[in-house]
Amino acid sequence: MSDPNCLFCKIAAGDIPSTRVYEDERTIAFMDINPGSRGHLLVIPRAHSKDLLAIEPEDLAAVTRTAQVMARRVTEKLSADGVNLINSCGPLAWQTVFHFHMHVIPRYEGDTLRLPWQPAPGDRDEIAAAARALTA
Structure with a gap:
């Protein structure tokens, strides 16, 4: 669906390019092009669901499992000191794309990120380098 x-x-269909770092039968993880930190990525279900209130329980569980895999990966491969998992449900909660997604935001000692961050285009070379590290 x-x-x-x-x-x-x-993006899930491959009609818009993305830098995928993980996928399975239910989910896709790809780099955020407006990152809050090095290695910031998104996890989505393949099936469309508007938000947390609409997602099927099985897809929610799959997204959560993939977010955990990616949280471990950013900790191990990017040396993140912590990880924020964030879902925004509705415009007042900062949701801007109405397809359920979870942000996996690596945190580093001394980083200046404050939530909510102000999305801005990231350095494409740095995004690509983090993606290579996450898929190595």
């Missing part, structure tokens, strides 16, 4: 007008459905 997908929504032809949904950005993340288009």
Whole structure:
């Protein structure tokens, strides 16, 4: 199930390029192009769900499992000192793409990130380098 007008459905279908770092039958993890920190990535279900209130329990469980895999990976491969897992449900909670997703945001000693961060385009070379480290 997908929504032809949904950005993340288009990413899942391969119609819009993304830097994927993990995928399985239910989920895809890809680098955020407006990162809050080095290695910031998103985990989405392949099936479209508008938000936390609409997602099927099985897809929610799958996204959570993949987020845990990626949290371990950013800790091990990018030497993150901590990890924020964030889901925003609704515009007042900062949701801007209406396809359920979980942010995996690595945290580093001394980083200046304060939540909510102000998304801004990241350095593409740094995003690519973090992706290579996460898939190595």
